[in-house]
Amino acid sequence: MPIIAMSNPKGGAGKSTTALLLATYLAERGAKVCVLDADPNQPILDWKENGNTASTLEVIGGIKESNLMEHVERLNHQFVIIDLEGTASLLVSRAIALSDFVIVPLQASAVDVRQAGKAIRTIRDEEKVVQRYDAKRRIPYKILLTRTPAPGAPVSSVQRQLEAEITATNIPRFRTTIADRLAYKAVFVERLTLTELKDRAIKVGNLDAAYQNIHDFATELVEELQPTTPTEEHRER
């Protein structure tokens, strides 16, 4: 059961959007997926409870420092995605320490990048802490560029500089970026999945391209994750 956290202390970096798009896509592909909505605004819980989606995605809200561990230990899903708040809180750091993979979404802006740096340093330190108990334990992470121009559109100089710096510093990043698309905003407005938007003929930009974008991202992520067999840390329920 890989636990995947979305972390960047900067708000608006694309954590909730990425979490929802990834989770609904994996669920649509037949996986049993749960999102722990740890964002105080509860955007994913709102999406699930106040809409008419038929997605099998399960969403649990009200996640706090004091109940995070308890919730995680009760779950038996194939994938658990934790959508974290855009602050530097103990809830965020505890979720990072629990996770098998951390996605650090960020837009090509100086503020996003500086805050992402804080998240990355925390991931590295938390990894050292958990390795005191399990020397083999790793907390891998990758930067995910969000709200990038659609393929073929001009790329800003800020983004080019950022990508050059990521390459120079050897910080791992996803090849795929999440483009700035109307369809992603519509997912939250209509409270539907990308597929449901298409099925209902809701016109919100290029839905096929949006779907392909998420497919590419999900495929790249799943290649990073190792299926685990039940061990002393994992047990079948």
Added chain:
Amino acid sequence: MNGKFGLPPDDQGTPQPDPQAALTQRLTAFPSATRTAPLALREVDAAAAAHGFVSREQTVNRPRRRRIAVAEPTRHLAIRLPESQYNRFVLYADRLKLTYHDALRQLLDQVGV
């Protein structure tokens, strides 16, 4: 042979793999399993605090409680328990305005122990 460079066309009709089906197949390798994740929260929190990660939640206050004299001899019970359970117990006692030992007695009475 067609084309300016004489490249042979793929006339074998090689079926292209469906990338979405391939992902669906790969996802089945991930088992549904629960996770037991004992973490030393104090150390995890300390590592995060160095980078400015602090608690954003109100912690449970522990007001001074009135000591109740009891006729029988008393014994000391020290319990180490998960923070979430600790908070639940303290909230339960606060909500009912009970001392901890009265709260524990009430819970024991409820289950008939």
